[in-house]
Amino acid sequence: xxxxxxxxxxxxxxxxxxxxxxxxxxxxxxxxxxxxxxxxxxxxxxxxxxxxxxxxxxxxxxxxxxxxxxxxxxxxxxxxxxxxxxxxxxxxxxxxxxxxxxxxxxxxxxxxxxxxxxxxxxxxxxxxxxxxxxxxxxxxxxxxxxxxxxxxxxxxxxxxxxxxxxxxxxxxxxxxxxxxxxxxxxxxxxxxxxxxxxxxxxxx
Numbered sequence: 001x002x003x004x005x006x007x008x009x010x011x012x013x014x015x016x017x018x019x020x021x022x023x024x025x026x027x028x029x030x031x032x033x034x035x036x037x038x039x040x041x042x043x044x045x046x047x048x049x050x051x052x053x054x055x056x057x058x059x060x061x062x063x064x065x066x067x068x069x070x071x072x073x074x075x076x077x078x079x080x081x082x083x084x085x086x087x088x089x090x091x092x093x094x095x096x097x098x099x100x101x102x103x104x105x106x107x108x109x110x111x112x113x114x115x116x117x118x119x120x121x122x123x124x125x126x127x128x129x130x131x132x133x134x135x136x137x138x139x140x141x142x143x144x145x146x147x148x149x150x151x152x153x154x155x156x157x158x159x160x161x162x163x164x165x166x167x168x169x170x171x172x173x174x175x176x177x178x179x180x181x182x183x184x185x186x187x188x189x190x191x192x193x194x195x196x197x198x199x200x201x202x203x204x
Contacts, residue, residue: 043143063118154186164182181201
């Protein structure tokens with residue numbers, strides 16, 4: 001018996017499947033051909049569709065914090081039952097996949113984006129998973145500063161600086177950027193200039 005050769009999805013195939021989802025989210029913008037995004041203030045919510053090597057595609061969700069050097073939080077895939085979809089199953093499974101996305105992706109992809117909810121979910125994620133990652137901690141520092149939670153912003157800045165200091169000189173470029181960001185945000189807060197600092201950081 002000959003082994004069946006598994007082929008990854010082509011870009012064109014992924015784009016065709018993506019277009020079926022595109023119509024279900026008319027208020028979202030398209031980014032990088034097969035991604036959906038929406039923006040509210042300092043946060044951008046992503047829904048991505050990734051082509052996998054086994055020929056399936058996989059939806060995912062994340063929040064990008066625009067007032068930081070490229071941090072993301074609340075990244076998630078769907079549960080095992082809905083995580084990967086093969087081309088032959090696309091039409092039959094798509095309604096259930098959409099329902100799973102609506103139930104499992106956080107914050108809700110159907111309700112308006114709320115910065116305070118994102119902040120609450122982000123802090124819960126860090127506490128629940130005992131996250132010690134400069135990416136997450138920097139995002140929480142920035143969002144707290146943005147909404148005026150100054151003491152918590154300073155707390156998260158301090159945690160970023162202490163975490164990276166423990167690593168000594170062996171920091172990756174992205175860690176160096178976040179160390180500098182945390183220090184500059186803390187200094188801006190101490191001068192009561194956090195809003196102008198965060199505004200200058202914003203990217204889309």
